Structures are given as structure tokens and as C-alpha cells.
Amino acid sequence: MAGEPDANCLFCKIVAGEVPATVVLETETTVAFRDINPQAPTHVLVIPRAHYPNALSLATGAPAVAADVLATAGAVAEHEGVADSGYRIVLNTGAGAGQTVFHVHAHLLAGRGLEWPPG
Numbered sequence: 001m002a003g004e005p006d007a008n009c010l011f012c013k014i015v016a017g018e019v020p021a022t023v024v025l026e027t028e029t030t031v032a033f034r035d036i037n038p039q040a041p042t043h044v045l046v047i048p049r050a051h052y053p054n055a056l057s058l059a060t061g062a063p064a065v066a067a068d069v070l071a072t073a074g075a076v077a078e079h080e081g082v083a084d085s086g087y088r089i090v091l092n093t094g095a096g097a098g099q100t101v102f103h104v105h106a107h108l109l110a111g112r113g114l115e116w117p118p119g
């Protein structure tokens with residue numbers, strides 16, 4: 001159920017400390033950790049501690065936490081020294097868009113040329 005821990009969810013296991021991750025920043029409501037398969041020199045995933053499968057369910061179920069995810073992404077950008085040079089925040093939504101983990105996560109990507117429109 002949205003908002004409740006999902007025993008089968010990889011990112012819930014990272015929040016619980018049951019799966020290791022390289023954590024960059026943590027807040028009361030969010031965790032930011034490095035992607036295991038980075039697509040850019042800076043590639044950090046920002047997630048809510050609570051389980052919501054995608055961006056829309058988070059925005060409707062816990063809108064303040066959706067804002068927290070964006071604020072944490074901004075704080076990570078500052079932490080990584082990419083806030084001024086520019087970065088991209090990506091929310092893949094649905095398998096057809098490349099979402100593979102159904103616990104909402106914002107990708108923060110920076111440190112290389114980022115083409116627009118994306119491939």
C-alpha cells in the first residue's frame with residue numbers, strides 16, 4: 001500500500017539498511033544515494049523514505065514529501081558542486097519510460113554534457 005513499507009521493494013530495503021548503499025544525504029523524509037550503475041560522473045538517486053510507486057502517487061499521496069525530494073535533489077547538487085554548472089532531474093514513470101524500480105526515485109545527473117532532447 002502506498003506510504004507503507006513494501007517487503008519486496010529494493011529501495012525500501014535500502015531505507016531500512018537491509019541493502020547497502022552509498023548514502024550522500026539524508027533528511028527526515030528522504031534518502032539520497034549513489035546509483036549502482038552511474039550514467040554520469042554525478043548520478044544520485046533521491047527517494048522518499050515512504051514507499052510510493054511513482055511520482056504521481058507521491059504527489060497526490062504526500063505532496064509535501066514530493067517537495068522534499070526536489071529540495072533534497074537541490075541540496076545534493078550543492079553537495080556535489082554541480083549546482084552552478086547545471087544538472088538534470090529525471091523521474092522515469094512506467095516501464096515504457098524505463099522505470100525498473102517501482103519506489104519513486106529522482107535521478108540527479110550531472111558532470112557531463114547532457115543532450116536535449118534526451119535520447
Ligand code: 5GP
Binds near residue numbers: 019034098101
Ligand atoms: P529506473 O530505471 O527505475 O528509473 O532507475 C532505477 C535505478 O536504480 C537504475 O539507474 C539502477 O542503476 C539503480 N539501481 C538498481 N539497483 C540498485 C541497487 O541495488 N543500488 C543502487 N544504489 N542503485 C540501484
Ligand code: ZN
Binds near residue numbers: 009010012013052102
Ligand atoms: Zn519501496
